[in-house]
Amino acid sequence: MFRLTALVSALALTASMAAMADALPTTAPAPADNPTTPEKVELGKMLYHDPRLSSTGTVSCASCHNVMAGGEDSRPNSMGVRAQTGGRSAPTVWNAAFNAVQFWDGRAASLEEQAAGPVTNPIEMGMKSWDDVVARLKTIKGYQHAFEAAFGKDSISKDNATKAIAAYERTLITPNSAYDKYVKGDKAAMSAQQVRGMNKAVELGCTSCHSGPAFNGSGSYQKFPMHPNGYFEAQYHFSKDLGRAEVTKQDSDKHLWKVPTLRNIALTAPYMHNGAVPTLDKAVRLMGKLQLDTILEDDDVADIVAFLTALTGEFPEQTMPRLPGTPGATFNP
């Protein structure tokens, strides 16, 4: 009997292993109407880091999606203009290019569409309209030049600004994690514990949803919590937010969420859509209970956490953009 169980497990594991995700690509595909060019990337990097895209001149894309760090802000909920906070935790911008849809509820179909959102969200960057953003950008001569280089003469517009930001974001990729090296054949790249954690994650079914090279389900939605639990709900309030149903107003979309990437997850605490879970081991344990209806053993939690740290990639060195001024005058925030 022992032999048979062992054999079955071994077979199951082999099958699962065969389904393990590929290494992370080092380039991201771009849509046909927005091919990535160095000029767009440079402009996008400027816009991404420019707090003048917010009403107060204090909040940039980078404020909540900090590329000097894990691509978010280490806070449960981000803080927008005038210290306002929302109910969701900033997802990482690193490898967002590999998300088939954007935002926790998938309400943006592309990076371009996503980039347009926070700028005019009253609790995020608080601009009244994109017309106001465009008018402001037009007062900044350096942007006239940068848009011209990227898109041609007199090309400052919402469309081009968001295209440039998306082009920049497509360069934010973190390859060569221990996991990537491991799947490419360097079996020493992961520790024995990380390999155990990986196998456990496969065996439990974590990677059925967190699938693909970015471990993000390639655009699929999943219910969370799948197995609601009063004890955890009282503590974390996961069900207060209806998720995708807030957008679609469909009952069937209640508590459906875009599967978030596991890449660099060790750097993006706190966890879950509302940032209510402060540590990765707690997050793993909760996912076991709420998604798989399984109480994970301490050893398994530790192994899975070790595996997840193997998904921390190499962050490309970036130069700081120079933000063009309005010589001799303010931009009037």
Added chain:
Amino acid sequence: MFRLTALVSALALTASMAAMADALPTTAPAPADNPTTPEKVELGKMLYHDPRLSSTGTVSCASCHNVMAGGEDSRPNSMGVRAQTGGRSAPTVWNAAFNAVQFWDGRAASLEEQAAGPVTNPIEMGMKSWDDVVARLKTIKGYQHAFEAAFGKDSISKDNATKAIAAYERTLITPNSAYDKYVKGDKAAMSAQQVRGMNKAVELGCTSCHSGPAFNGSGSYQKFPMHPNGYFEAQYHFSKDLGRAEVTKQDSDKHLWKVPTLRNIALTAPYMHNGAVPTLDKAVRLMGKLQLDTILEDDDVADIVAFLTALTGEFPEQTMPRLPGTPGATFNP
């Protein structure tokens, strides 16, 4: 008579020209107890850009002294944690290494001393105490390593953090402005209008206070407004703030201010200690009236503004620092 006047003017001009400031040095002197090292600069750059030095985890030194821009925030008054604002405008960090004293009121004798201030200022970065900052930094393993590289084992402290930030700031120098090239002998580096503006600034006496390579009076204080004017006061409220007297409580220090640098001034609107003046031409005109009791001609204002744009230097290319995470856990803001 015309000839005599012309001769006297020419002589005065020659004498003034002889007193024109040298080109900006490309390195800044460091205090004996804090020699600049690459390890300190790297650590300082990390700390300078890390919003986790603020209570909410949203405000870094760079938030108000943005090195991607003119070294400040383009706002009349900076916005600290929880959207609080004070009464003064953020001075530029670029070339601050050449200020003999720091802050508008000169209350810090060094960059090291300055760096300690905003972190625990309740309306700026809002940390309760430096003990709290140190405790937080100690939870971040990457900082343990970076401090060790810069200062030796177990060296996370307020003193070393501020030393590292100061060491980084000493690298923030913008040489090779048109003016610098001009005084080094490249007479084509400034336009005829810029040369006229320079001569006018000397002739009027602007450079008696804005003296030295950084045009910052090398640590001197000056009264502002020197010739108070009810009309401008009603509009700009310059006298509401007592300046240096707020620190010293001495009547003789009322409305005394550190002479601010003119370097990169075209990029640091709005102007004056309270950021009340939106444009450089307005600022020049006001300085004429309030400091020199002179109503400047429009042409002279335009020439002086042109000269001031010749003080915009070359900004060194910088790589973004990597901010170390607390793998698997938040830093608990």
